[in-house]
Amino acid sequence: MRTQVVIIGGGPSGLLLGQHLNKAGIENIILERKTKEYVLSRIRAGILEIGTVNQLRELGLAQRMDKEGFVHNGTVISYNDEQIRIDFAEHTNTTVMVYGQTEVTFDLYQGREADGASVIYEAEDIILQEVKSDATYVEFKKGGKTHKIDCDYIAGCDGFHGVSRQSIPITHRKEFEKIYPFGWLGILSETKPIHEELIYANSDAGFALCSMRNANLSRYYIQCDARDNPKEWSDQVFWEELRRRIPTEFADTIEMGPSIEKSVAPLRSFVCEPMQWGRLFLCGDAAHIVPPTGAKGLNTAASDVYYLADALKRHYLQGDPSGVKTYSQRALARVWKAERFSWWMTSLLHHFPEHSKFDQKMQMADVALLKSNPNAQAVLAQNYVGLPY
């Protein structure tokens, strides 16, 4: 087999890249380790930046998002009973879209199937070969046989635990990491969301987030110990803990119900530099991870894809190598800003067990600045809706 671009991983990064390439007439094959059903069973964040929304619209994949998604003009940040409303529309003239990542992934699969483009599922033991030469190929096993695909380029879209990043020799890659001393316990419940906008809450009892998927599906999170077993958190204890952490006005009126999903996620910041090596380019979680505060994971994956699609289109359609040469620099410049924002929002809103009284005062001063200073609110708003590509 031969193709122009082999895409490793059929998550949102790989699928979005595949759609850009299909539209430009650039041949590509996606190799995915799991089944489509497995990929679509993962529940992830649900906020799309304007840049992500625009990419889906340009690719003709936004019909369902524009019909079923919710446009949000702002968000609420709270500290115990104090509330700060951040008005995105006022500060940035733009908005975000509430639409689950699982739905985005579903729409991308529909688009790919409509194009008749191939995805090879249950591709195992992928090996990237000759990445630094002009004879690049990918080997994998499927159905007990070894297969080989010759290609010009490889896009490593295989998430944090994939093989692509590991294919860059350790001597040529630097990794930067911060592990946070807590996790998020999240539930989905078929209840009416507590408020029309998201509420990011800090409180004396720790962090909580009130989010949503639709008019009758709420998504809530509370800061917990990263080692907690979600099964040991009863729904009742979860709701009690959530209500302790959000302003009384919301705690008093929240609609509670049984959880239909409950899980614990660790919080980590991670960046791999560079994001390219020979003919391999990394996109999304394969190259970087953010803590979920601020919902930058999917959106930063989407900006990587934008730069890579642009680079490959320039190369194949105009014979211009500049984008391919500078991909890592362009992508990393934006990645680090998303890392900074996610780290800052996490620092602002969580309880850190190691914090001294001084550190706590600094956090409260940061909240006070945000409350009183429209410029601080504007900076939050600009980062939240997404910095320009």
Ligand code: APR
């Ligand atoms: N071979 C083939 N496929 C692989 C391999 C491998 N060795 N390893 C992982 N994969 C597949 C996974 O099964 C998954 O479907 O790669 C895909 C990677 O998807 P994600 O982990 O969702 O990463 P990405 O597409 O970059 O999406 C980024 O998703 O993880 C969230 O917070 C993240 O929202 C962000 C977004």
Ligand code: PHB
């Ligand atoms: C979510 O709805 O799952 C969500 C929203 C905002 C975040 C993180 C997660 O910052």
